[in-house]
Amino acid sequence: MKLKYVNLLAVGALIALGACNNDDDATPMPVTYVQEDQMARPAINTVFVSAGDKDTFNGTIPSAQNAAFGTKFKDRLLALNPGYTTNLLGLDAATFTGVLSTDVLSVALSGATTFYDGTHVLTGRKLNDDVITVELILLFGGPDATANPMLTDDHVDANDKGFLDTFPYLATPH
């Protein structure tokens, strides 16, 4: 019994070797890649990750990011806004940075898809969403978005070119 299996394995190995060495084989060798950059929500790496950690963050998969960077994100938030209590979403510093440090974008498959439109929160990201102002409000605006009014809007509210109604939607290059 055992011997038969060994023989089968040996035959299998020979076939596999033959396949690898046969230039005319129709099955291509698998092409493999290693992650080099990663992003989901806008400006997360830019705002929350220190210069020395940026490459490490890009090389960390989302499911491992909170454990590796959650505390650093909280420290960064409190350095940017020492007066932070909660934000418009009602999240305290630990909860808010806990959400942000897993860099994925939640996307609805029915209904509105927007970063924030006054009603829907984090159901996607549209081209014309003013994501920076939303993030500034969540960082600096306090529980009712009225704190630090000089910091909660960059007053750039739209793109410099209009978007298209049809595929590929982005405007022609300058």
Added chain:
Amino acid sequence: MKAKTTDLRKGLAVLLAIGVISSATYLIAADHIDAPAVTGKASDITDFYAFESPSNSSNLVFVVNTQGLLAPTATAAAAFDSDVMLEVNIDNSSNKDNMEDLVLQVTFENGKVQVYGPVAPIEKGLNSTLVTTGYKVESDISTYAGSPMTGEANGIKVFAGPRDDPFFFDLDQYKKVIAGTATGFNNPGTDTFAGTNVMSVVIELPKSLLGSGPINAWATTNRKN
């Protein structure tokens, strides 16, 4: 306002052209030129968008932009890298473990872009293997001067090529605030990204190919071993 924008464009183009700005230390949002290892490479992702198609509510659109702050004079020479695979990762699990259950894999070769998937990945995590057994759609890569080229198969559309950078932000003023040399933003602000281009990949596909929502999604670039 228009004149100011034009001046900024010219100013930015000049600054980039003569290399006054050291790109390695110039922090750019959203993720424009965000990290030393990818700065200046085709693998540097600037922004990721996911939205319901404006032309078909049964479809979702993913946009992955790379190579930020391209001056118009630099855009014709910008190119995708055949050694870099761009990936849209989709977690459609009910418990949202933030591991990819489906991937869209985008490769660039000989002036063409290929999109494979959505398909279950062979492996999850930092390493990716190209899965060529599922859906595939292909198009010519659009050029700076030419009209946009698109491909469609099985209801999945793809565009790849230079586009206006859709991102807008007064990044320069933000940097002054962070550096302590300004106390707040100006009104009106100045869009640091006005007049610049990105290398863009746009994919539109039926929502039904993504499972049940909501999904969690993220973009990666991955270099060939």
